[in-house]
Amino acid sequence: MIEGHGKGAAVARGTLRIYLGMAPGVGKTYAMLAEGQRRRGRGTDVVVGYVETYNRPRTAALLEGLEVVPRRPLTYRGAAFEEMDLDAVLRRRPQVALVDELAHTNIPGSKNEKRWEDVEELLEAGIDVVTTVNIQHLESLSDVVQRITGIQQRETIPDEIVRRADQLEIVDISPEALRRRMVHGNIYPPERVDAALSNYFRTGNLSALRELALLWIAERVDEGLQRYRSAHGIEQPWEARERIVVAITGGREGETLIRRAARIAARTAGADLLAVHVVRSDGLTGADPAELAHQRTLLESMGGTWHQTMGDDVATAILAFARSENATQVVLGASRRGRLESFLVGEGIGQRVTRLSGHIDVHLVTHEEVGGFRGPALPVPGKGLSSRRGFEGLALAMVALPLLTVLLTRARDQLNLASDILIYLLVVIAVAVVGGIWPALVAALAASLLLNYFFFPPLHAFNIADTNNSLTLVVFVAVAALVAVLVERVVRRTREAAHATAEASTLATLAGSVLRGETALPALLERARETFGFSSVGLLERAADHPDEPWEVVAFGGDTPPAADADVQIALSGTRMLAASGRAPRAEDRRVLAAFAAHAVVREQELLSEHAAEAEEIADADRMRTGLLTTVGHELSGPLSSAKEAVTNLRKRSVSWTDAERNELLTTEESLDRLTALIENLLDMSRLQAGALMVALRPVALDELVPRILDDLGPSGHAVAVDVPEGLPDVLVDAALLERVLANLVAIALRFSPQGAPPLVAASYHADHVEVRVVDRGPGVHRQDRDRMFQPFQTLGDRDTAAGVGLGPALCRGLTEAMGGTLEADDTPGGGLTMTIALPVAGEPVQAAPEEEHLSHQAEIT
Structure with a gap:
């Protein structure tokens, strides 16, 4: 409302x-x-x-x-x-x-x-x-x-x-x-x-x-x-569309099951293929992560989707997942258990799924691992053997002890009392292994009574004539109880270790999903929902300075976002919380759930950092655009005003100009030269930023290039001191670009050099490169501002690094790097600034890309 x-x-x-x-x-x-x-x-x-x-x-x-x-x-x-x-x-x-x-x-x-x-x-x-x-x-x-x-x-x-x-x-x-x-x-x-x-x-x-x-x-x-279906509590599948769920244990038979399920899905147009791996605290937790990763890749190549859920009862977990996805068919591998194990342990997962499936069709697929022994199922960590195992132990005691008594009484003449006691002890230990401590104690007490009544003199009476026999009976009960306690402890430790393996498997799967790039918040929360069987999971947030404000959902997995008062709440900080609706996880599982929450927060912070970086890039672009508009307007106004004023004066009919005055008005070359240099700088900077600058590398002699540059600068260039030895090796550069770079740097140095201290252009050879230095005695630049001076449209203190339109140092560095060189700024001893260009020597390996790669890059941008 x-x-x-x-x-x-x-x-x-x-x-x-x-x-x-x-x-x-x-x-x-x-x-x-x-x-x-x-x-x-x-x-x-x-x-x-x-x-x-x-x-x-x-x-x-x-x-x-x-x-x-x-x-x-x-x-x-x-x-x-x-x-x-x-x-x-x-x-x-x-x-x-x-x-x-x-x-x-x-x-x-x-x-x-x-x-x-x-x-x-x-x-x-x-x-x-x-x-x-x-x-x-x-x-x-x-x-x-x-x-x-x-x-x-x-x-x-x-x-x-x-x-x-x-x-x-x-x-x-x-x-x-x-x-x-x-x-x-x-x-x-x-x-x-x-x-x-x-x-x-x-x-x-x-x-x-x-x-x-x-x-x-x-x-x-x-x-x-x-x-x-969820709102109306409908659990049986509605066959609106075929959905095939294949249960994957991580065993070698998984590939066979996936291919079989994919063939079943292919027979029906529009059918969905889903694989589910149940992480539980018993036999299936020891799956090979590499095999699971291989099977996941195979499934996704066939158009299926991978899911993971957690449950102690694998059959129930598979069916719960299938019903939540409105699945119509379930594909499982035939049981690996042999006849003896099936008799001792009971029905396998496939049999239980078939019995409990209801309206869902179940396909049991045979494979090469059928009949391989896997060992009995293990219970929940922190608890003893399951109630089912307890009833099975009691049933074994009720059947085995009377039957053994009948057999031993008939063989009384062939066996002595010690043999009878050992055989009874063996049955009690078997009951302890199957049912745990309480069935074992009941069996030990019943066996002691049977021994007393049928085998200890006097027979058929509940008293013992020999003191040694009494001691034997006490030891018998104590040994049976001790064995039952040890069996219970071993089972408990085994279950705890298996649960730790399950946690490690879940965390490994979570880490693997991050490495595969599945880091979107909704996908991460959806994986947490599937793993713990929640109906929905969400990351909630509220303002730090308003603790009374309601929680807002940042992202969620499931049909609807959870509320702040959901069944499960894990506080991540004062401003963030992971909330989940559905069954409450066990206390030992909350640690794994907290790991999902931590990954979700980290991913959210990464997204915020990415957005901040994008915003910074936009801000930089805005600053550059503002600087461009400001400086271009300033630089253009001078030459354009001069040229316009000259033309306007020449067109005045009311004024008679002498030839000398007319020639003076027509002399607008300086203004037009400034305008031309401005436009060339802008075009070159645009080409550099677009990666479309054409670079033609060839050997160039510096002792020939530098004097030509100074001559082009006119009278001001003749005052520049030169120290370029004739014996320097040639450098591998684009002659036109290097000429632009040196001309700009020398023009900047002339602009800031005081009277009587002209700039110096010097060159020297090093092991793999030639250095060209442009030295001036003008105002320097603070060390912390050195990097910023090579950005376009920057003004640093008393020294305005703009040359032409604020592109001088930035353009020079860009052109130098395009030729495979470097340009750095340093202090001049005694005051001033030195610009040092390092250029590759002809014949040596260079960093500049060949012309073909520049053309290819230009084509990609285009």
């Missing part, structure tokens, strides 16, 4: 009905308007908030009789547009509003950026909305649609908006029928038909888009079915 717009009364949220289509022209808008006409015919107050008929006659005809709210005119970049007038619809307050094109992006100046946000406001105001959307606009499918059609979708809508629709109906049409509709001119005008049919509306594209739409809507229907 929300506050209403009018008198403050509580208003129920409106309902949302969406018509989903595979492509334009399938008839979504037609279906929406037809629904509006039907509701209008029933007396419902219906208005058209926004509809786009695209001049289709049959669609436009359905507008007759419907009230259309006038659109809101907007002007953007000199062009006129019309958008839905949200405020006018809210003031009109109809019962139903028809709003076309849910994924549409509104023109800047509208109240909301997206039309679906407009629809949300209508729904919050209690207005029912009927709308339309195409499958290619769903955010989760935009990349898939781009691969199919080759067209990137600019307008997308979050899937959750469509998922939350109260009614979702697909408007379906065959690709052939849609193409015929296109040919008849029912979708696009004739001049666009041929291009559309040969591009977006190809039969293959439409078939793929149709399948995407049908599968997506099928998943939503399935989610609704699951919610309905």
Whole structure:
């Protein structure tokens, strides 16, 4: 319930009905308007908030009789547009509003950026909305649609908006029928038909888009079915679609079971294949992680999905998972137990699943491991043997002791009393192994009474004539009790060790999912839900400075998010909590659940860090854009003003200019040269940032290049001191780029060099490179600002590093690195700044990529 717009009364949220289509022209808008006409015919107050008929006659005809709210005119970049007038619809307050094109992006100046946000406001105001959307606009499918059609979708809508629709109906049409509709001119005008049919509306594209739409809507229907079954407590499967669950133990037979289950699923179109591995505190916890990983890869290559759950009773856990997924068939391996083990231990997992499956079909698949001994099942950690084992021990005692008594009384002449005692002791130990301490004590007491009555003199009386026999009987009972206690302790320790193995297996699977990249919060929480058998698991958060504020769900796994007062609550900090609905886990399992929670928090922090990094990149781009606008405006104003003033003066008819004055006004070369240098710098920086700069490396002699650079600088360049030996080896560079770099650096040095202390250009040879240093005695740059000075559009204290348009040092470093060299700044001894360029020597290995790689990189960017 929300506050209403009018008198403050509580208003129920409106309902949302969406018509989903595979492509334009399938008839979504037609279906929406037809629904509006039907509701209008029933007396419902219906208005058209926004509809786009695209001049289709049959669609436009359905507008007759419907009230259309006038659109809101907007002007953007000199062009006129019309958008839905949200405020006018809210003031009109109809019962139903028809709003076309849910994924549409509104023109800047509208109240909301997206039309679906407009629809949300209508729904919050209690207005029912009927709308339309195409499958290619769903955010989760935009990349898939781009691969199919080759067209990137600019307008997308979050899937959750469509998922939350109260009614979702697909408007379906065959690709052939849609193409015929296109040919008849029912979708696009004739001049666009041929291009559309040969591009977006190809039969293959439409078939793929149709399948995407049908599968997506099928998943939503399935989610609704699951919610309905859960809400009404329906456990037996509804065979709306075949779902095959294959139980994987991690044994070598798993590959056989997966392939068999995949063949069963392939026989039914649209069948789902799911594998479940039960992590329990008994025999199946010793699965080989490498084998499980191999089987998971095999399953996923066949289109199946991998799941893991936790349970002490494997058969019950498998069936619980199958029923929760509405499975129709379960595939298991035939029991490995031999006849003797089956007789001693009881029915296997396959037999129990078959007996308890109900309406679920069970396939028992034979394999090479059938008959291999695996050992008896083990109980829950921290407890003794199970109640079932206790009853089995008592049953063994009740059957074995009377039968043994009968056999020994008949063989009284062949056996002595010591043999009788040992045989009875053997039976008591067997009862202890099967049933534990209490059945063993009962068996020991019963055996002592039988020995006393039938074998100790006087016979057939409960008294003992010989003191030694009394001691023997006491020792017999003590030995039986001691053996029973030891058996109970060994079983307890074995079960604890097995449970520790189960925890390790679960944590290994969790770590493996992180390594495989399954780090999305919902996926991580969904894995926790499956592992512990919860109905839902969620990560909740609230503001640190508002502890009384309600908890908000950050992410969740399951059908619905859990509430803050859920059955299981694990506090992660004062502001975060993991909540789960369903059965409460055992105390020893909460440690593993806390590990899931820790991974969820870490992943959330990673996402926040990623978002912060993205925001920082955007901020850097904004700062660069601001600097560019500021400095470009400043640098352009000078040369443009000079050139404009000269031309304006020359055109004045009221002034008679002498030849000398006219020549002076025409001398605008300096301003135009500055303008040319500015544009070249901007273009080079753009090429560098785009990776599209062309670099042609060849040997260059510095002693020839440097004097030419200084000559080009004019009179100011003649004052620069030069120390470039003639014997230096050639450097492997792009001559034009190196000339630009040195000219810029020398120009900057001249700009900041004081009178009487011209800059110096020096070069020297080292083991694998040549260093060129441009030294000046001007104001230096603080060491902490050295890196920032090589960023575009920076001003550092008294020394403005901008040259041309704030690109000097940044452009020089970029050009140098493109040639395989480096550019660093350092202090000049005695004050000033030294720019040092390290260049590779011709004939030596270089870091610069060959021209072909630069061209390839440019092609990739293009």
